Each structure stands twice: as C-alpha cells, then as structure tokens.
Amino acid sequence: MLTPMRSSIALGGVVLLLQPAATTQAPAPPATLTVLDYAEIKTVVGRYNLGWDNTARLDNGAQVAKAFTTDAIFYSPAPEPWLGSAGIAAQAAKAKPGISHWVSNLIIDPAPDGGATSWSSLLLTNVADGGRPVAFTGGGILHEAFAKTPDGWRLKYRRYEPVGRTPTPNWPKAEQGLFVPAPDPNERPRAGRLTSSDYIAIEQLYIRNNIGLDSNAEEGQRFAQTFTPDGVMVSEDGRDRTEGRMLAQVPQTVLKEPALHTWMTNLTIDSSREGAIGHADILNAHLVPGPNARHTITGGRRYTDVLVKTREGWRFKKRTYKAYAAAP
C-alpha cells in the first residue's frame, strides 16, 4: 500500500509519462554567467598556464590537473588528443621547461549547458632560467569550454590552433563577447563607482576592439562598433584623427591582412563623471607560420580612452593613442 507521499510521487510519475512532450518542449533557461563566474574562469586559465610553465616539474602536474575535469579533452598540436586531467597533467610534467604562455584577448560567454566557452589569443615564449634570453616561439588561438563542478570551474575542452594551422584565423563570431553578467546582488552600490559588471563589460569591450582590429571583420565594422557613432580615435600629437564611420577603415590601414597582432596588458579602468577612463598597453607581434619561424615584435601602443555607457552597452567615445616603435 502506498503512503500519501509515495502516491503523489507515483501519480507525478504517471503524469510525467503521459506528458513527455510537454516536458521536453519546455524552454531551456537562458544561458547565463555571474560576475564571479568570469573571475573564476580567468583564474582557471591562469592556473593552467602557471601550472604548465612554472610548477609542473615541482608538483608533477598537480596544478594543471586542477584546471581540468577528469574527462577533459585537449587538442594540442600533438597527433592525438590528450585525455582527462590526469593525462594532461602527465604531459605537463614531462614538458620541456622554459615555455611560457601569454594568453590575451580572453572573451568568455555562457554556454547552453550551464557552462562557458571562451576564445583567446596565445603568444608562446621560451624563457631561460634566470629570466633571459627570452624568445618568442609561436602563437595561435585557443578555443575552450568550461564546466562548473563541485570543485569549481574546470576546463573540459581545449583546442589550440597554431598560426598557419587554418587558412585564416578562426575569429570569434559576432555574438561572442557581448554577454554582460548582472552585478553581484551582494555588491553594495557605490555612488560614482563602477560595479564588477561594469569592469567585466569594459574589459570585454577592449577585447572585442582588439579582435575587431586584428580580424577586420565585417570590413572593419566590428572594430567601429566598439565606439559611439561619433567616436574619435586620435594620436597623442593630434596629427592622425579618425572619427565616426571612418573608424571602420582603421583595421585595414593598420594591418595588411587579418592576423593575430594585438596583445593587451596593463588594463586599468577608473570611473569618471562621463562614465569611465581606461588605459591599456598593446604589444604588436608578427607571428609567422611554421617551425623555427622568426617572429617579431613590431611595436606597441598605449591607449587612453574615454568610455561612456550607452543603451547598447559601454562604448569608446574617444581614444587617444601613443605609438611606440620596436625599432630604434
């Protein structure tokens, strides 16, 4: 004899069995990520790099293992994929010392399965013990997927495409890097100060701007769309000035052809009366396909940006840049 509770469960089961279509057709909740998810996913990326580059020979790949799910799959340039956190950690433990990963332009998006996906550009260097010499040894694109486990975020998929592996770089799609997480509900509002959500949205804007420049996607429109319609880009000495619709012409004037070119660092964002002021340093590298290729540092830029929050999100209103040459 069924107790009332068991009867209810049994009845519920019958209802579910009779209405499978209703269950399967229920709309899935929209994919979402919190601001803390962004921060923690970035930490996973950092842990992998630090683990592979610096600690794997001390801890037998333990840090690397902590960055992956037990069933992760990693498509490196090796002929066969590396499988599972233990298998990937074993590769790290026996890797040649000196490799350093510089991951830049990391865009993170929610995935329908409750996880996240990312796109980033990778610059590989080799650093001798003692800090020098440093050689740039290659680079490419990383495509990754993350899962949230009871132990926190973990990489479950990673694919590295070195420069030259594909005919043209697999740039992110137009919709990538646009998601803005809601602010942390426990975050106290601070008058005139930016929220964690603002910081993330502005960082992602910078990254879309960098990728828009490198890719010249949609004939420069993706780069231009990171500015307000009346946005301005001007050199520090005022001699070069581009504004409005002409901003779409910038990528093709900077690069002969789309390529991984822009590595960003030292991003700082401060609130301002108008919205925010941002600074970023850009290293420009020219990567050449193939083994033993000679990669070059071609220069750099420092950006000083006025940012405003529009109905479409944060945008650059004015960018002032100073170019730095690598040549004497």
Place this chain on the structure above:
Amino acid sequence: MLNNLITIAALVSWFIIAPEAALAPAGAKPSRTTAAPQRAGPAHQETASRPPTLTALDYAEIQMLYGRSHIDFDSGAERGRAFARTFTPDGVFVAQGGAAVTGHQQLAALAARNASCLQTWLTNLMIEPSAEGAIGWAYVWQIELACGSRSAVAEPGAKSPVREGGTYRDVIVKTADGWRFKRRSYTPGHTVSKDEKLPA
C-alpha cells in the same frame, strides 16, 4: 635589468633615505614587515570554518591594481610616488638574489628612474583568496619599446627588445584606500622558487 634597478635603488636608498632600514646584502632573505596595514574591515569573506573567498569586485579591483602599478612604474609618474602608492606604506618588493626594497620612499626611488617608454608587460594574472587577503601570481616581461636605444628582432643580428621574463608572487591586502601590494616577490625565469608556496 630589473635586478640591477632594484639593487641600485636599494643602495641609493641606503645612503639617502633610511639607513636604519637599509637592507640585507644581495642574496639575503627578504625582510619581513611587522606592522600590519590598516584594514578597511573584512576585505574578503572569511570565517573560521570556511576558506577565504573573494568577490567579483575584489577580483576586478585587484586586476586594476596590477595594471595601474605597471603603468605607474614605467612612467615614473610623480617621481615614482604613484607606483609606490600601489603598495602598503610598509610594502616590500624583493627580487630573487637581490636586496629588498621596502616602504614608499624606496619604492618611489625604484620607479623614478623610468620615463616615457613601455617596458613592463604583465600577463597571466592568477588571483587566489588567502587568509590575509589575496595572493597574485603573474608573469612579467621586460620588453622595452621606444626607449631610444633598442632595436627590433626583425633583422639578423639585431638586439631583441625583450629583456627578461619572470614571475611575480604578490601578497595583496585590502586597506582603507583599496587593495595594495604588501609584498612582491620576483623570480626571473620560468621556475617558481621552491621557497614559494604553490597555489592552493
């Protein structure tokens, strides 16, 4: 180069700033500070039974601290004082094999030598919560652009603008003025020192 700068700044400071705080010779263990920085209340969520955590805003503000620190270091703004302010008043910067640079005056002297070139490039920042606030791990590259005396790597025989690469391990605390470096350790090269506690 960074080691040389730190050594020079420390020696200069020994004579002109704070001889009583003069630091151990090169290779000595870093000095330990005793005065705890002023705390602005709980910088992070921590209880006796739960491990410390950081909020999303903490992560963002610490990332901004790193960016500001390097821009201020390269520019030498305010005779280095802008860089010094990214540390607590008793903050320490020590490079492996070199003397420690302690306190705002010495830290400012370290940065005041720089001007008008991009040289410090931070990558791979990893922030982890700690009982004291946070631990930051990061790579730092010395790549000198437009300093007037370097050349590009494009031509055979040309000198590379890339001078050095290494790793920071930073102890970061939340003060009344926001997040600040309390202690920065720099290890050149790719191997973390066995003396450093690895990430949790």
